[in-house]
Amino acid sequence: MGTFLLDARDLDALIQAIRSQGHQVVGPTLRDGAIVYDELHAAADLPHGWTDEQEKGTYRVLKRDDGAYFGYAAGPHSWKKFLQLPRRPVWQAQKSDSGVQILEIQEAVPNLAFIGVRSCELHAIAIQDRVFIGDQYANDSYAKRRANLFTVAVNCTSAASTCFCLSMDTGPQVTLPSDLAMTEVLEGDEHYFLISGGSEQGERILQQLPVQPASEHQVALGNRAIDHASEQMAEGPRNFDSSDMKALLYRNFESPAWDLVADRCLSCANCTMACPTCFCSTVEDSTDLSGEHAERWERWDSCFTGDFSYITGGSVRADTRSRYRQWMTHKLATWQDQFGSSGCVGCGRCIAWCPVGIDITEEVTRIREMEKQ
Amino acid sequence: MVQHSRTIETAETKPKLAVWKFTSCDGCQLSLLDCEDELLQLAEQVEIANFMEASSVQLPGPYDLSLVEGSITTPEEERRIREIRAQSRVLVTIGACATSGGIQALRNFAEVDDFIAAVYAHPEYIDTLKTSTPASAHVAVDFELHGCPINKRQLLEVISAFLHRRPPQIPAHSVCIECKLRGNVCVWVAHGTPCMGPVTHAGCGAICPAYNRGCYACYGPKENPNTDSLCHWWQQELGAEKATVIENLRNFNSAAPIFDVASRRQEGGDDQD
Structure with missing residues (x-):
């Protein structure tokens, strides 16, 4: 145990060590003008020297003036796409002379390793765990993928302007368990990772790496880098007190703020798709032309669609006002009653990836201000 | 959502499928022909009673399922869509023309007589309406399948759904x-x-x-x-x-x-x- 130093030039050894354990390594990579999560074969696949600039409704990648591997903030993808699959078959059925036979889906579940998991994202995975690995909404596919997951967490050393994990108490420093945790340090000509094991499996990987014990000074530099991210958020426009979210939103079901946001909201569902904790799905049942074969598929759904609340007679939430109110109130308030924590981890994805720049932190402020009027 | 009020024939005779063309480019009908493998399967399940793009055989109505391509742009089409409706247990419109007027609905924002004068040497031969409208502006439509052109997978899904009396999985979201x-x-x-x-x-x-x-x-x-x-x-x-x-x-x-x-x-x- 302890903190070790891995030279940045040896980063590939980490990826290869994890791969040699039979894991499929996924992590950040540059594609289509964004830092997305996809399969990694080598350290060269990482977004080396790239960062992002984010604001309400905009995201741009740009070159850094250093060679940081993890010098970016949350991007368009979240890890949920590997754990709660966007689409998956649930069962199939075949009609025969003896009746209807249900066919089991044999799902090949990869041994996944996530590289570059941020603190907010560990919180997001923990939130989804409480949903899917419980009694009420147990999801076997998720549980199987989650069971063998290996995580390499990376502390954030710079924040995007859309980040507000500080307000949600979910970062930037990694506090939840991971197999390995790293901090990237770029200081003068030096470029290294402070790395420590958080599990037996993590320690085993660590032993295979060309590492040496880190000095107190090096550890302090790492902490200073994380503090830098905290300071950016503390001084940023999205720092707010989230301690009263439940009471605030429970008092404001009828706030005129909902009408204002509904004027702008496209009910396109981008926020919920980008959100790392939004877990809603629907099932689609279909048959083939002969009617002999039927399938049920699960797919991501969103509280912003009409179908989501469709029951006999129509949609319960027919208008955008009620849909946005449902989403935000669930995320920040009713989630607490349902699962014992907020549903928001402050990653800012819903802010950047909203096409019309609706900002959940601004909406909190608006509701608060309109309540005073 | 889908109406189940009309029954599809399931006894000895196969349900009769008819495909109709109005003002359109034929691309959506082509999506059906483009189904290839599934087309044979479809022919096993239904009797193709009218599909001029595929066969010159034309069987009389009534029809169990009519697929309507194209928008209504002439007085003759106004009459014909009503006749087809009267002969069809289920009427599904397919494609942008049939569901929302198509690209020819640009005339709705201008004077059609100006276009006719500009394009045709003998405008007197042209008998057309001032607007291009979807079938739903003229008759009751049981289901609208959107797209320019439609997606053939979605078309098969709609046909399967109507054959087996279940809702089609065609989400209306973004x-x-x-x-x-x-x-x-x-x-x-x-x-x-x-x-x-x-x-x-x-x-x-x-x-x-x-x-x-x-x-x-x-x-x-x-x-x-x-x-x-x-x-x-x-x-x-x-x-x-x-x-x-x-x-x-x-x-x-x-x-x-x-x-x-x-x-x-x-x-x-x-x-x-």
Whole structure:
């Protein structure tokens, strides 16, 4: 145990060590003008020297003036796409002379390793765990993928302007368990990772790496880098007190703020798709032309669609006002009653990836201000 | 949602399928021919009673399922769609023309006589309506399958659903959901490309954004669209010209009421309400 130093030039050894354990390594990579999560074969696949600039409704990648591997903030993808699959078959059925036979889906579940998991994202995975690995909404596919997951967490050393994990108490420093945790340090000509094991499996990987014990000074530099991210958020426009979210939103079901946001909201569902904790799905049942074969598929759904609340007679939430109110109130308030924590981890994805720049932190402020009027 | 009030014949005779063409390019009927493998399977399940693009055999009605392609643009078509409705247990319109007037609905925003005078040497031979309208403006329609052209997988899904009396899985949500399911990077947010995806009905599988192009609303408006907010952001933040906004609202689904009203409002010059 302890903190070790891995030279940045040896980063590939980490990826290869994890791969040699039979894991499929996924992590950040540059594609289509964004830092997305996809399969990694080598350290060269990482977004080396790239960062992002984010604001309400905009995201741009740009070159850094250093060679940081993890010098970016949350991007368009979240890890949920590997754990709660966007689409998956649930069962199939075949009609025969003896009746209807249900066919089991044999799902090949990869041994996944996530590289570059941020603190907010560990919180997001923990939130989804409480949903899917419980009694009420147990999801076997998720549980199987989650069971063998290996995580390499990376502390954030710079924040995007859309980040507000500080307000949600979910970062930037990694506090939840991971197999390995790293901090990237770029200081003068030096470029290294402070790395420590958080599990037996993590320690085993660590032993295979060309590492040496880190000095107190090096550890302090790492902490200073994380503090830098905290300071950016503390001084940023999205720092707010989230301690009263439940009471605030429970008092404001009828706030005129909902009408204002509904004027702008496209009910396109981008926020919920980008959100790392939004877990809603629907099932689609279909048959083939002969009617002999039927399938049920699960797919991501969103509280912003009409179908989501469709029951006999129509949609319960027919208008955008009620849909946005449902989403935000669930995320920040009713989630607490349902699962014992907020549903928001402050990653800012819903802010950047909203096409019309609706900002959940601004909406909190608006509701608060309109309540005073 | 789908109406189940009409029964499909299931006894000894196979259900009768008819495919009808109105003012259109035939591309949606081609989607059916394009089904290839499934076409043989379909022929086993139904009797193809009328499908001029595939066969010259024409059987008399009534029909269990009529697929209607094309918009209504002539007095003759106005009569014919009513006849087909009367002969059809279930009538499904397919494609942008049949569901929202098609590209020929651009005439709705101008004087059709001006076009006729400009195009035809002998305008007196032309007998046409002033507007291009969807079938639903003339008769009751049981289901509308959107797209320019329609997606053949969705067409098979609709036919299967009607054959087996279940709701078709044709979600009315945005193209954005298809983009996100596919893992596409949003071209609007990440590239600043104007994209109709947030107000557009899903169904294509988000093809254009997958190739780094903005969506241009081939599938018409989604359920509960907010065109005003989209048009505002296109102009204020993405630098789109008003003409571009109007062109995108008036691509293939200009007679869809939402797009029609939004484009007229843009033309009117104000970006309010």
